[in-house]
Amino acid sequence: METTTLHPVVMKLNFPFITRKPSFCGRTLIEGHNTELLHRYVLAIALELKANAADLADCEVQAIRLGGGSASIINGSDLDHLLRLIRSCYHVAEDAPVTMRTCPADINGANMPFYNRSHVTRYDLELYSLEPLDFCTLDTLNYSEQMPYITHGFLRADRRDSMGFVLLYGKKTVSRWGFRHSVLEVTRRPVCHVLLQRCAGADMLDDAAAQAQLDEAAQLLTEAGFVQYLPRRWAKPGCEDKFWQSAANGMDVLAFGLSAYTRLDGMITANTSDLNTYLAHSADYEQITVSTVPAQPEE
Structure with a gap:
């Protein structure tokens, strides 16, 4: 047959x-x-x-x-x-x-x-870029703006290849330190894949400033064991x-x-x-x- x-x-x-x-x-x-x-x-x-x-x-x-x-x-x-x-x-x-x-x-x-x-196996969480104060309240109930409520249990789930963050770069109203801290938080949590999305609209930094943020993110993610497998997409090996x-x-x-x-x-x-x-x-x-x-x- x-x-x-x-x-x-x-x-x-x-x-x-x-x-x-x-x-x-x-x-x-x-x-x-x-x-x-x-x-x-x-x-x-x-x-x-x-x-x-x-x-x-x-x-x-x-x-x-x-x-x-x-x-x-x-x-x-x-x-x-x-x-x-x-x-x-x-x-x-x-x-x-x-x-x-x-x-x-x-x-x-x-x-x-x-x-x-439904067997959803991976999540791309829209965290964008957050200032350091926001990360202090990331695991608590917070109704300000679009701050998320992410339960401690979900971030510490057994399946560690499911969590991904969407981070925003090139945004005028987020300081360089705020963006850097966003990337560093990725490396401190059970996050296995990262999508870097450029800011659009009137709040967008110029190309040179946005590229500087992207370069810094690349350095920090590489040091933490992430690999860039496609432009602006990073993952731990095997989590692409x-x-x-x-x-x-x-x-x-x-x-x-x-x-x-x-x-x-x-x-x-x-x-x-x-x-x-x-x-x-x-x-x-x-x-x-x-x-x-x-x-x-x-x-």
Whole structure:
């Protein structure tokens, strides 16, 4: 009996939502916490996933990423539903990691059971850059600004390859010492991967000053045993983000949701960025596809 080899791919579910968009963020995001809208969006992604499953039956998913914004803004039970749907409709490798970009405030007793049940294996926590005083209260309940409440138990969890921080560099209103302290805190906690994201908008430092911060971060992270495996992405050996690593190495990407970009068989297909169009027609490929162009070869 002849066995058909499945085509390896990685998968991304795009959640372009955020509770409150900070002034330094240049990404196109939908601001606010509209529970009904978020649930409708999950149902729309579910329809898109089902509608495309038969055409992608020859693919095997090697890694899943929940991103595009703060994916944790979605209700935990809805995320669990989507990941169960993916595993029932698609071939997913047994060891495929699931990474979620999350606001640390959502790492709590209400959501964690759903994340564990959904087999979320990695977290990119949006800590950005914090001044030293903020780190003194990192493990305590703090309602000021967007300061997170991260439980002591979660940071000391048995799985030490799951915790990642998203740090912001090149921000005018964060001192050089504040950014340096942010990076040093990474080295003092059970953090195994780090994404350095440049500040955007009016609060952005000039290129030279931003690069100086990036260079200092590189030195501190290297001294702590982190390795830069992709630009501005660092990890302890063996803890690299399989989604980004595979995509950078040319593996095809299946992407679903608003403004999602799929790269498959030498073509890049872009989903609509119009929320109403996506919600109304997510199961109709022709209605939500805005462009299909050849993928550019890597230089």
